Amino acid sequence: MLRTAICDLLGIRYPIFCAPMGFVTGAELAAAVSQAGGFGILQAGSRTPAALRVEIGRIRSLTDQLFGVNFIQHFPHDAGVDVCLEERVGAISFFWGDPRRFVERAHRQGVRVIDQVGSVEDARRDADSGVDIVIAQGFEAGGHVAGTVSTLALVPRVVDAIAPVPVAAAGAIADSRGIVAALALGAQAAVLGTRFLASLESTAHPEYKQRVVSAGESDTVHTTLFNREWPGAPHRVLRTPFVERGDVSGSEAIGRLSLGKDQVPLFAGTSIPPTSATTGEIDSMALYAGQGVGLVNQVQAASEIMRDLVAGAERILASLGAGA
Numbered sequence: 472m473l474r475t476a477i478c479d480l481l482g483i484r485y486p487i488f489c490a491p492m493g494f495v496t497g498a499e500l501a502a503a504v505s506q507a508g509g510f511g512i513l514q515a516g517s518r519t520p521a522a523l524r525v526e527i528g529r530i531r532s533l534t535d536q537l538f539g540v541n542f543i544q545h546f547p548h549d550a551g552v553d554v555c556l557e558e559r560v561g562a563i564s565f566f567w568g569d570p571r572r573f574v575e576r577a578h579r580q581g582v583r584v585i586d587q588v589g590s591v592e593d594a595r596r597d598a599d600s601g602v603d604i605v606i607a608q609g610f611e612a613g614g615h616v617a618g619t620v621s622t623l624a625l626v627p628r629v630v631d632a633i634a635p636v637p638v639a640a641a642g643a644i645a646d647s648r649g650i651v652a653a654l655a656l657g658a659q660a661a662v663l664g665t666r667f668l669a670s671l672e673s674t675a676h677p678e679y680k681q682r683v684v685s686a687g688e689s690d691t692v693h694t695t696l697f698n699r700e701w702p703g704a705p706h707r708v709l710r711t712p713f714v715e716r717g718d719v720s721g722s723e724a725i726g727r728l729s730l731g732k733d734q735v736p737l738f739a740g741t742s743i744p745p746t747s748a749t750t751g752e753i754d755s756m757a758l759y760a761g762q763g764v765g766l767v768n769q770v771q772a773a774s775e776i777m778r779d780l781v782a783g784a785e786r787i788l789a790s791l792g793a794g795a
């Protein structure tokens with residue numbers, strides 16, 4: 472049976488997280504994954520505290536299951552964290568920074584703390600300060616990449632270093648085989664980003680989803696090209712003619728993003744991926760994807776993705792004699 476101690480910790484049915492994806496994971500995707508028994512994590516993004524509260528309310532109108540909210544610590548986030556603690560969401564999740572100062576306050580409100588790291592050192596720091604779940608992110612991962620070590624090598628090292636603190640594995644896990652492999656490495660959950668990017672509920676631009684569906688395992692690049700709003704932060708994107716040229720010097724806008732009433736101009740090298748609210752040169756923007764992208768062959772409803780992942784993982788576990 473596909474169940475681990477993390478399921479009890481978070482009150483979820485299956486140890487599958489939908490990775491928070493900036494500009495791509497909104498209320499619909501987070502709610503659909505939680506509703507299907509996984510753990511959906513909203514990306515707080517640049518929302519004002521009031522807008523974040525509205526988005527949390529939208530998730531709650533779509534599901535009565537628990538969900539998380541994610542913050543990238545490179546960007547301002549204190550006010551958003553306050554909203555999440557007042558709203559008592561299931562978990563607050565962090566990336567790219569030290570989460571220690573939030574732990575005690577979150578626990579007082581009954582909110583779990585999740586942090587994503589790319590090294591054993593950062594995992595130890597988190598575990599020592601009471602972080603509830605550490606996500607070990609391998610170098611294969613899509614989006615921004617914290618470390619340099621592959622998922623297969625990093626996850627068991629982190630598991631051993633911080634036991635009994637539960638670890639979730641991220642990076643190129645895109646089907647049920649990857650989920651079972653993550654459990655075999657000692658992780659108690661798998662975190663999937665790229666696979667859920669190609670869901671009906673993700674707000675990625677339709678051309679971006681199509682590129683993900685048609686890409687193979689060698690079609691991604693680890694780069695710092697798209698660093699306009701977030702300098703020096705390495706990331707993994709699909710290889711496109713724009714990425715091959717590597718020229719972000721142009722001063723003309725290459726597209727626009729509708730954010731409420733505002734039309735935000737986007738320039739070459741923007742770290743904002745194209746969404747359904749983006750117009751312009753979609754293929755010249757950051758098409759974040761992990762090396763598991765070759766395993767993503769269609770755009771599906773998130774509930775269908777969850778159903779396939781769970782059924783496949785349970786089949787594999789049964790064939791291995793697990794839980795017999």
Ligand SMILES: Cc1cc2nc3c(=O)[nH]c(=O)nc-3n(C[C@H](O)[C@H](O)[C@H](O)COP(=O)(O)O)c2cc1C
Nearest residue numbers: 490492493566612613614642643663664665759761
């Ligand atoms: C489009 C995209 C956007 C991402 N944005 C975020 C983010 O805002 N916050 C975060 O913690 N992680 C973000 N990530 C990284 C994920 O948390 C996770 O590590 C990654 O998706 C796992 O690799 P995979 O894509 O191969 O499944 C993003 C990943 C992708 C693909």
